[in-house]
Amino acid sequence: MKPELSVVIPCYNEAENVRAICAAVTAEAAQHAASHEILLIDNESTDATRDLMRGLCAEDPRIRAIFNNRNYGQMRSPTYGIYQAEGDAVIGMCADFQDPPAMIGAFVAQWRAGAQVVLGQRRSERTSPLLAAARRLGYAFLRRYGDYPVIPGATGFGLFDREVVDTLAAWNEPEPFFRGMLVESGFRLAVLPFDRPERAAGTSKNDVAALFSFALSGLAGSAKSLLRMPIVLSFLVAGCALLLGAAAAAAALFGGPALALLGFATGFGMFAVLLLFLGLIGEQVRMLAERTRNVPLVIESERINFPPDRRRPASRVLIRRP
Structure with a gap:
C-alpha cells in the first residue's frame, strides 16, 4: 500500500548523521501522517554511509534505499529520489539536520489545508560576509532576469503534493533546478520561515566550486531569457x-x-x-x-526495500546490475 507521506533524504558521506536523521524523521512522521516511508538516496559515499543504510533497511521495511552507480551531483540525485517516492505528499530534506525534522508537522498541516507546495524559508544564513553578499547579488540577478519569481532562503526543503511531483517528473529536465521548477509550475504555494539550526555532525560538502557550479546550473535552468x-x-x-x-x-x-x-x-x-x-x-x-531532454537523472546500482513493480515511468529508471 502506498504511504501517505514520503520523506526523501539524499546522502553523501553522512555516516555521522544517517541513523539519527532517520530516527528523528520516523518520530515526527508517526505523529503527523497515517503512514510513511523514508527514502535514502546515496550519491556514491566513500565512508560507512551505505553500510549503515543497509542496516537501517533491515531494521525497518519503511526505510528504502537507492545507491547511485556514481556521484550525480546535488541537483540530479535529490530530485531523482523525490521522483521515486510514492507518498501522497513528498518531503525533501538534508541528512545533516540543517533542515529540521520538527517542521514536518507544519508542512503536513499546510498541505492538508490546501497547499500543493510548502517551502521552508531560512530566515538567516550562517556564512561569511563575502558569500552572503554573493547570495544577495545572485538573488537580485534572478529577480531581474529569471523566468519566474525567486524565493530567497528557500533551498528546496519542503513538501510537495503527489500531483506536483508527477508533473515535474514528466518535464524530463536533464539538470533539474528543482526549487525553481516548483515555483515555475504555478501550483498553490505556501512558505514557512524557520531558523536554520547547526549541522548535527560532519562538514558541508559544498565548497566554493560546488556552490558556483550549482548557481550556474540554476541560472541556466531558470533564466532562459x-x-x-x-x-x-x-x-x-x-x-x-x-x-x-x-x-x-x-x-x-x-x-x-x-x-x-x-x-x-x-x-x-x-x-x-x-x-x-x-x-x-x-x-x-x-x-x-x-x-532533447531525454537522459536519465541517475543510474542505480542497487535499490533496497522497494516492491518489485515500484517503477515510475516519468523518471526513466535505469538500473545497472552489479
Whole structure:
C-alpha cells in the first residue's frame, strides 16, 4: 500500500548523521501522517554511509534505499529520489539536520489545508560576509532576469503534493533546478520561515566550486531569457552605430573628424551584427534544449526495500546490475 507521506533524504558521506536523521524523521512522521516511508538516496559515499543504510533497511521495511552507480551531483540525485517516492505528499530534506525534522508537522498541516507546495524559508544564513553578499547579488540577478519569481532562503526543503511531483517528473529536465521548477509550475504555494539550526555532525560538502557550479546550473535552468540578451544588446549597439553615423555625416558637412566617427560607426555596426547572430544561435540552443531532454537523472546500482513493480515511468529508471 502506498504511504501517505514520503520523506526523501539524499546522502553523501553522512555516516555521522544517517541513523539519527532517520530516527528523528520516523518520530515526527508517526505523529503527523497515517503512514510513511523514508527514502535514502546515496550519491556514491566513500565512508560507512551505505553500510549503515543497509542496516537501517533491515531494521525497518519503511526505510528504502537507492545507491547511485556514481556521484550525480546535488541537483540530479535529490530530485531523482523525490521522483521515486510514492507518498501522497513528498518531503525533501538534508541528512545533516540543517533542515529540521520538527517542521514536518507544519508542512503536513499546510498541505492538508490546501497547499500543493510548502517551502521552508531560512530566515538567516550562517556564512561569511563575502558569500552572503554573493547570495544577495545572485538573488537580485534572478529577480531581474529569471523566468519566474525567486524565493530567497528557500533551498528546496519542503513538501510537495503527489500531483506536483508527477508533473515535474514528466518535464524530463536533464539538470533539474528543482526549487525553481516548483515555483515555475504555478501550483498553490505556501512558505514557512524557520531558523536554520547547526549541522548535527560532519562538514558541508559544498565548497566554493560546488556552490558556483550549482548557481550556474540554476541560472541556466531558470533564466532562459538570458539567451536572448545578445539580441537586445545588438539593437542597442546598432542604435549607437546609427548615432555615430549621423554624427559622421554632420561632421562631413560642417567640419570635424568625419572619418574617425565613420570608423567608430562601422565598428559598432559590425559588432551589432555579430551580437544579433549570437542571439539567434542562443535562441536555437534554447529550442534544442527544450526538445532533447531525454537522459536519465541517475543510474542505480542497487535499490533496497522497494516492491518489485515500484517503477515510475516519468523518471526513466535505469538500473545497472552489479
